[in-house]
Amino acid sequence: MKLLVIGGGGREHALAWKLIQSPRVLKVFVAPGNAGTAQEHGLENIPLTSTPDLIAFVKNENIEFTVVGPEAPLAEGIVDAFHAANLKIFGPTQQAAQLEISKTYAKAFMQRHAIPTADYASFSDAKLAHGHIDNKGVPIVIKANGLAAGKGVVVATTIEEAHAAVDNLLVTKQHGGAGSEIIIEEFLEGVEISFIVMADGKNVLPLATSQDHKRLLDGDQGPNTGGMGAYSPTPFITPEIHAKIMREVIDPVIQGMQHEALSYTGFLYAGLMLTTDKQIKVLEFNCRMGDPETQPIMLRLKSDLSILIDHALKGTLDNAEVNWDRRTALGVIMAAYGYPEQPRKGDVIHGLTDRPPELQDTNGFHIFHSGTSLSGNNSDEIVTAGGRVLCITAFGDNIKLAQQNTYRLANQINFSGSQMRDDIGYHGINYQQKQ
Ligand code: AMP
Ligand code: GLY
Numbered sequence: 001m002k003l004l005v006i007g008g009g010g011r012e013h014a015l016a017w018k019l020i021q022s023p024r025v026l027k028v029f030v031a032p033g034n035a036g037t038a039q040e041h042g043l044e045n046i047p048l049t050s051t052p053d054l055i056a057f058v059k060n061e062n063i064e065f066t067v068v069g070p071e072a073p074l075a076e077g078i079v080d081a082f083h084a085a086n087l088k089i090f091g092p093t094q095q096a097a098q099l100e101i102s103k104t105y106a107k108a109f110m111q112r113h114a115i116p117t118a119d120y121a122s123f124s125d126a127k128l129a130h131g132h133i134d135n136k137g138v139p140i141v142i143k144a145n146g147l148a149a150g151k152g153v154v155v156a157t158t159i160e161e162a163h164a165a166v167d168n169l170l171v172t173k174q175h176g177g178a179g180s181e182i183i184i185e186e187f188l189e190g191v192e193i194s195f196i197v198m199a200d201g202k203n204v205l206p207l208a209t210s211q212d213h214k215r216l217l218d219g220d221q222g223p224n225t226g227g228m229g230a231y232s233p234t235p236f237i238t239p240e241i242h243a244k245i246m247r248e249v250i251d252p253v254i255q256g257m258q259h260e261a262l263s264y265t266g267f268l269y270a271g272l273m274l275t276t277d278k279q280i281k282v283l284e285f286n287c288r289m290g291d292p293e294t295q296p297i298m299l300r301l302k303s304d305l306s307i308l309i310d311h312a313l314k315g316t317l318d319n320a321e322v323n324w325d326r327r328t329a330l331g332v333i334m335a336a337y338g339y340p341e342q343p344r345k346g347d348v349i350h351g352l353t354d355r356p357p358e359l360q361d362t363n364g365f366h367i368f369h370s371g372t373s374l375s376g377n378n379s380d381e382i383v384t385a386g387g388r389v390l391c392i393t394a395f396g397d398n399i400k401l402a403q404q405n406t407y408r409l410a411n412q413i414n415f416s417g418s419q420m421r422d423d424i425g426y427h428g429i430n431y432q433q434k435q
Helices: 010-019 035-039 051-061 071-075 078-084 103-112 126-136 159-171 239-259 294-300 305-314 399-410 426-434
Strands: 002-007 027-032 043-045 065-068 120-123 140-144 153-156 182-186 190-200 204-206 215-217 221-224 229-232 265-275 280-286 328-335 365-369 372-374 382-384 388-396
Touching: 002 010, 002 051, 010 027, 010 035, 010 294, 010 305, 010 365, 010 388, 027 051, 035 043, 035 365, 035 372, 051 078, 065 078, 065 305, 071 078, 103 120, 103 182, 103 239, 103 280, 120 126, 126 159, 126 182, 140 159, 153 159, 159 182, 190 239, 190 305, 204 239, 204 305, 229 294, 229 399, 239 265, 239 280, 265 305, 294 328, 294 365, 294 388, 328 399, 365 399, 388 399, 399 426
Parallel strands: 002 027, 002 065, 027 043
Antiparallel strands: 120 182, 140 153, 140 182, 190 204, 190 265, 215 221, 229 328, 265 280, 328 388, 365 388, 372 382
């Protein structure tokens, strides 16, 4: 069968790389893809982005099913359009995707279904928002309501910062329409983890656990980013916590959606805080896989992803079986100069095919591409073409060893102005040392 993956980042490279490993899959098209997917055996990039073009392509090529990577096409209603054309696609409808698209929708949904989350209030009037901040004090968290590519959240530690965040969103409209309504919420202290499942409308298949590192700099300093590295599994999610997350968060979302006649099909990502007083609170929902969480998760997935998605599309996820490599996989992002504010494009990437002597087993790692393209001057040359450029991902028998292997490989690769954290996995390593 032939499949289509929509998107062009590291998440989509990892999904397509995994799908093509299935003996059932002849070819995976990636729209639009990147230099990594262009070079991968069995994958082919297609330069299409509009929904009508994609629908025409899927019909023409007899694509069995389509998988949506990023949130933007989901927000535009690509799933609804494919359904209307009688085509199989894995992802939530536009209405169900409101869980990610609108923070006020997500918050109200969580309230309706008693899903634990930070206390909040929403505002579109700056004066009322300023008054609320004076009332509550700091630390406090200010969020744009709409999609703002991970940049619409300010964790303010001073009153001045909090007021400035309100003005940037509601008065000077730094994030345009995405910030015309804001949420101000209670600051939560604890450990942040990612919990991703597949859902078929009624059944849920939890994927391997993971932890992302959202800040740009070591020690979780600097600005928020889309994620600078992730590893799987994370020791923070013990079997008891896993069961609690399923009971308190995931099951109520799927049942709540059914109850509201929406039916959630697709990947569902809960960004969770395990608070210092041992509670689980939802920070956000995403209606897609995480990036970079997908890269280590896909490296560990031993089962056939095309079969899992088939089950999800048929409503039989309760019959699906999933197996994971027992080792830890850890991925580190190499980001472009200027990321996250103004990433520079066009820097030539060197060392992509160099292998450290310790890592000759090609099954032990994979270099997933995000913002890369084949440069026009020389078809062999790969250049930076986005904020996050590569996710170098490798296995190890524990987090520390996975970290060593990943950095050995990452240190062979370079491009001008590259940014990389040196401590991905450190929360998990510290936690394990204390046990
Ligand atoms: P979000 O896009 O809502 O996940 O927020 C982006 C990042 O801001 C999260 O990954 C957290 O690191 C941080 N954050 C969001 N909400 C809170 C909160 N209520 N308390 C503490 N940190 C938060
Ligand atoms: N890694 C965080 C996200 O995908 O939203």
